[in-house]
Amino acid sequence: MGETVLKDIKDALMKGDRAGVVAFTKCALEQGMAVKDILDKGLIAGMEIIGNKFKCNEIFIPEVLISAKAMHAGMAILEPQFISCGIKPAGKVVIGTVKGDLHDIGKNIVSMMFKGACFEVADLGIDVPVEKFVDAAKKGGIDVIAMSSLLTTSMNSMKETIKALERSGIRDKVKIMVGGAPVTQDFANSIGADAYAKDAATAVDKAKEMLKR
Ligand code: B12
Known part of the structure; x- marks a missing residue:
């Protein structure tokens, strides 16, 4: 189940499907997946594949940009999950x-x-x-x-x-x-x-x- 939603995030990111990235990221959180796994195995993993395709000239700047925007949308869903601080900053x-x-x-x-x-x-x-x-x-x-x-x-x-x-x-x-x-x-x-x-x-x-x- 967990692996499926991570693959869904990755696939949506690679297609530049922003709404899909948002929906699957929310879904992964609802399933109780660790935020780090969603980031590493979903979003960053998808961006890595995009990077390789860009390197091999299989895709070009417009596609990379669309995927980058989808990545940002997914990160915006995750960001509040990272922040659970006390009063004194660490630095x-x-x-x-x-x-x-x-x-x-x-x-x-x-x-x-x-x-x-x-x-x-x-x-x-x-x-x-x-x-x-x-x-x-x-x-x-x-x-x-x-x-x-x-x-x-x-x-x-x-x-x-x-x-x-x-x-x-x-x-x-x-x-x-x-x-x-x-x-x-x-x-x-x-x-x-x-x-x-x-x-x-x-x-x-x-x-x-x-x-x-
Ligand atoms: C997305 C992307 C773009 C997007 C950027 C969108 C955005 N909002 O960021 C767009 C389409 C705009 C773009 C443009 C260009 N890009 Co570009 N891009 C990429 C791509 C595919 C992914 C980068 C990425 O986001 N990776 C995912 C993140 C999570 O990884 P990361 O950035 O490495 O960050 C991790 C660590 O490095 C580290 N880290 C990062 N920053 C910091 C800072 C500190 C302090 C610390 C401690 C750690 C740390 O922690 C992060 C998380 O763990 C890379 C390919 C690649 N493999 O990197 C090419 C790549 C970086 N781009 C490249 C190029 C050539 C360009 C262009 C020149 C293309 C062109 N012909 O116009 C332009 C340059 C524009 C400019 N002036 O900056 C080359 C660079 C080659 C080189 N040796 O310099 C790459 C490597 C692609 C390639 N193989 O050819 N790009």
Whole structure:
């Protein structure tokens, strides 16, 4: 039963059937399925197949966009399920997709997981210029700056942001975390980031670990 609804979510997402994604996601919740399974084995699994088809030129940008919109609609159903917090936030995170990059699905999942783990999250959105991250850090009260990049061509903006924070004398006041499909631990080390995480759940674990120290 559970596996069927996950497949329904995946199939609807691949068809770009937004209403279907919403209906099957609600149905999975009603069946008592774990939110993480719905996200990982339904929505993200569907998006992975879309990614492979896009890579092989079996589908093109319009189809990817329609599926991305269906994905967002499914995530909106799941988001309230993640948030069950007490009063004291675990920390404050500023998150954004770096300059030149419009991909936001992964960033939104990371943001959702942070909120679910009781972090306060300020989302700067997509195509975020270096100065916007620096301004956010200058305001103070921020524990982690989290940057997402899905394009090899936009990754350099992460390095630029770290350099700009150094020039502003506030680099040591915040922890910097980077992620996104082309980002690796080696790349994170090479630009002087404090942490890299391959997925949203690990991002939360690493942030908690960093803030403990
Ligand atoms: C959806 C998508 C789009 C959509 C984006 C819609 C949206 N609202 O996001 C649209 C159609 C707009 C698009 C456009 C383009 N895209 Co595109 N896109 C994708 C696709 C298929 C899926 C990305 C995705 O959402 N994955 C699902 C999420 C859940 O995974 P994720 O983002 O990796 O996130 C997880 C982790 O990486 C991590 N994570 C993510 N962010 C962060 C941040 C932190 C701090 C941490 C710790 C972790 C973390 O946690 C997430 C959850 O676990 C990928 C293919 C792929 N395999 O990645 C191509 C892909 C990224 N796109 C690609 C390209 C080339 C483009 C275009 C240039 C195409 C074009 N010719 O115009 C444009 C660029 C537009 C721009 N300037 O940004 C290439 C990039 C190649 C490269 N090496 O740079 C890819 C890899 C496809 C390919 N194989 O060719 N794209």
